[in-house]
Amino acid sequence: MDRKFFVFAGAAVLAATSALLPMARGAAPDVSRDDAALVALGADLFVDTDLSMNRTQACASCHMPDFAFTDPRATGDLGNTVSLGDDGASIGTRNAPTAAYAAFAPAFHETAEGKFVGGQFLDGRAATLADQAGGPPLNPVEMAMPDEAAVVARLREKADYVTRFEAIFGADILDDPARGYRAMTEAIAAFERTPEFSPFDSKYDRYLRGEVKLTDQEELGRVLFFSQQFTNCNLCHQLNAQAGTPEETFSNYEFHNIGVPANPALEAAHGKAIADHGLADNPAVEDKAAALGRFKVPSLRNVAVTGPYMHNGVFKDLRTVVLFYNKYNSKAPRRQIDPETGEAWGAPEVADNLSLKELETGPALDDKRVDALVAFMRTLTDARYESLMPPP
Known part of the structure; x- marks a missing residue:
């Protein structure tokens, strides 16, 4: 969950699983523990609405397992x-990113070249998955608990929790609110590192294993996507150096400003203009001016079923997103029209720091290639969510 994104309550309880994915870079827990017990505890905590002030909201309220770990409910x-916060009234300014495959983001850091990479939330302000899990319970407009002690007190209400926390972390773990709270976040993070969140079983993954063939349109989209000449997709949406590498997450986890327009409906709901500062809101970043308007490149896993798109949910359709990128390369007047509004693309919400080098790489795309890219991105949908995809 993002601190500026708020949710409805309610989700079905998940079955715990003991098989862990490889740890995300820099996200390993502090000490070695019984992984199966830790994951099972995290699975229960993930759906526990008692960890919010009004006992209505859990991690799974915003990241519903049946909907690719996003929130499909209307506000x-x-x-x-x-969506709505635990108080039933608060709304934010960001669309919730999926929690699927989030474990593969590296810990937030600055590279030798001066680029910021990784972390959790759209602005990377949580360095690791466990850090992210600790944010929403204490956010006054999300789960709204006043402090770590109040959350740990809720944990102590359940004898089963006390027994399990002590067995995994030590007999006195819930006596210290700070340690108890950190233990809770580590358990949730352990659950989020399981194949429940990152199965790598999409049609694309099955294609890589030789189990299925792509259609001609999907294959054209695949070739275009990984092309060094005809599109700019892989400049940001490819993690592994070699195309076709298994367990590709389709993000390099860098931060870019692509000139996303403001969402008029969201601004109307707030009664004011919104200019989300993105990476500049990250307290670890000192040069706020250079970070303004930059957001972490999202994974494209399950992108066909996790709309609306962009940090503010301004675009409803995946094809619109491809056309938006195409506007930077096309001189055709019709390519400068947002198909969802019938008007010219809106001005950037934040006009500073546009990543024009990346955005203007490659030629303009015709409809055949736009549709092929969309078709390929649909193949990145996990098997369990393929039924959620809208008709092509």
Whole structure:
């Protein structure tokens, strides 16, 4: 969950699983523990609404397992652009990123070249998955608990929790609110590192294993996507150096400003203009001016079923997103029109720091290639969510 994104309550309890994915870079827990017990505890904590002030909201409220770990529920006229907080009234300014495959983001850091990479949330302000898990319970407009001690007190209400926490972390773990709270976040992070969140079983993965063939349109999209000449997709949406490498997450986890326009509906709901500062909101970043408007490149895993798109949910359709990128390369007047509004693309929400080098790489795309890219991205949908995809 993002601190500026708020949610409805309710989700079905998940079955715990003991098989862990490889640890995300820099996200390993502090000490070695019984992985199966830790994951099972995390699975229960992930769906526990008692960890919010009004006992209505859990991690799974915002990251529903049956909906690719996003929130499909509508908030008035905004649809599922944003959702409600535990108080039933608060709305934010960011669309919730999926929690699927989040474990593969490296810990937030600055590279030798001066680029910021990784972390959790759209601005990377949580360095690791466990850090992220600790944010929403204490956010006054999300789960709204006043402090770590209040959350740990809720944990101590359940004798089963006490027994399990002590067995995994030590007899006095819940006596210290700070340690108890950290233990809770590590358990949730352990659960989020399981194949429940990252199965790598999409049609694309099955294609790599030789189990299925792509259609001609999907194959054209695959070739275009990984092309060094005809598109700019892989400049940001490819993690592994070699195309076709298994367990590709389709993000390099860098931060870019691609000139996303403001969402008028969201601004109307807030009664004011919104200019989300993105990476500049990350307290670890000192040069706020250079970070303004930059957001972490999202994974494209399950992208066909996790709309609306962009940090503010301004685009409803995946094809619109491809056309938006195409506007930077096309001189054709019709390519400068947002198909969802019938008007010219809106001005960037934040006009500073546009990644024009990346955005203007490659030629303009015709409809055949736009549709092929969309078709390929649909193949990145986990098997369990293929039924959620809208008709092509």
